[in-house]
Amino acid sequence: MPSVDALTLSAIGIGTACGVGVAGWCALLGARRRSVGFQAVVVALAVVAAVGAGVLVAASQMFINGEDLAALLVILPAAGTVGIVAALALGHHVGTASRSLAGLLRRLEDDGAPGEWGGPSNGSGELAGLARELAATQARLAESRARTQAVEASRRELVAWVSHDLRTPLSAIRAMIEALEDGVADDAETVARYHRTVRLETERLARLVDELFELSRIGAHTLRLSLxxxxxxxxxxxxxxxxxxxxxxxxxxxxxxxxxxxxxxxxxxxxxxxxxxxxxxxxxxxxxxxxxxxxxxxxxxxxxxxxxxxxxxxxxxxxxxxxxxxxxxxxxxxxxxxxxxxxxxxxxxxxxxxxxxxxxxxxxxxxxxxxxxxxxxxxxxxxxxxxxxxxxxxxxxxxxxx
CATH class of the missing domain: 3.30.565.10 (Histidine kinase-like ATPase, C-terminal domain)
Known part of the structure; x- marks a missing residue:
């Protein structure tokens, strides 16, 4: 084939491919919210249309004879059909994997607990990597939730114990003060014993308050350490x-x-x-x-x-x-x-x-x-x-x- 004819055919192929490509790109923009399978079909049709347009233009310029054109017009629809079926299969494959990921995300939102299944087993490398990251995030959230629940249980237990430890000495102090005020305890020995007990219980309460304050400083990371x-x-x-x-x-x-x-x-x-x-x-x-x-x-x-x-x-x-x-x-x-x-x-x-x-x-x-x-x-x-x-x-x- 002369070089001039080769250049002409190349120009025809590039021109028709660019024209069909622009149309296909516009179609993809319009279908950007459609399924992956639908978009794959658009791509397959664009490829077949680009080849077909190039063949028709080449035939109109007498580069392809009638018999070759007839053969190509039979081959292209058949190849296009196979391409569309392959695109639909690919779309179904990707859609199944994406739905599996969506299910994983829903479980992540519901309870954060890691499930037995970690993502699509037959997805692409990118989807499999995303599934692994989601599974790892699931595990971290479950661990964080378990820690939070443990801290909350510990907090409730602390409130219960502190309430008990505050109520017990306060009740004793109140009873002894009422006895002293009512004159029930009037002998010197009992009065002195009550005074000692009140002092000891007060010191115990002061120690408890001091411990709570120290614990709050530790939890808030506000300790001022001088090494x-x-x-x-x-x-x-x-x-x-x-x-x-x-x-x-x-x-x-x-x-x-x-x-x-x-x-x-x-x-x-x-x-x-x-x-x-x-x-x-x-x-x-x-x-x-x-x-x-x-x-x-x-x-x-x-x-x-x-x-x-x-x-x-x-x-x-x-x-x-x-x-x-x-x-x-x-x-x-x-x-x-x-x-x-x-x-x-x-x-x-x-x-x-x-x-x-x-x-x-x-x-x-x-x-x-x-x-x-x-x-x-x-x-x-x-x-x-x-x-x-x-x-x-x-x-x-x-x-x-x-």
Missing amino acids: EPASLSDLVSDALAATRPAAEAKAIGLSGRVLGPGPSIELSTPEFGRALRNLLDNAVRHTPPGGQVTIESGYEASSATVSVIDSCGGIPAEELERVFEVAYRGDAARGRDGGAGAGLGLAIARGLIEAQGGVIAVHNEGAGCVFTVRMPLGRDALDVRSSRGTSRGRAPAGSQRR
Whole structure:
């Protein structure tokens, strides 16, 4: 074929294709809200029309003889029919996958719970990827909803416990004040006892309010921490001194062990000391008279550790994960102390420790349980430990426990 004829045929093909393409594009714009199958049929028809128009124009210019034109006019409708059927099948396939995704979205909106089916199994790669993202979103929403429900249940439990802990001392205070006002209690010994009881109950209420305020600051992330170098052994000694009167009142042995010297660590001393006191108070509260509470401090490779070991009888395995929840009090076996507070001490301890970059954990051991606090050592502290060689031959905190 001469090059001039080839160029002419190319121009005819390009021209007819552009003309039909513009018409097809306008048709697609008008059908943009129709189904994918309908749009696929429009595309198939546009392709067949472009080829047919090119053939007719070429035939009119005598590039195609009559017999070839007749053959093409038979082939094109047949090919177009097959193309339309294929487009309809493709549209049905995509429509089924999209309806499956719509069902997944409806389930996501209804309950956020992950279903057994995660999306179209025979869809395109893009639809399958979208289905996987939706399934992952479903799982995240379900997890978030479960956490929200757990927090709400914990909040209701906290309100119930705090209401009880407020009502009980207030009722006692009101009864004693009414007795004093009515002259029912008129002897000096009874009056003095009532005064002592009112003072103790008032202090208990003040502690509860203080705990609630501290917990609200932790939850709102408004703690103002002032980190400074602190001696771990000094903090342990201060916590022991603050807890000793309560331990002696219950005839509980209270001791401390420092497993070797170490560098000072960056802490907010008041908050860390309060966390240690909360852990010791919890141990003393749940340890029976005659029991033993021990606090150990030491150093591991990159952290300072403090462990509080009690003889409370242990915590049920299914409740170990809940002991740091707000308002958790445990079962009756651990609730030996009737004035055991609203279950805020351990939640506050965890919040204060985690606010300083530490972690706290609990596990059963022997006749009781062990609460372990780990605080990270800074680079300077690690250099000091390396120069002193304190990591060599040093047993981690708690390795010498019974």
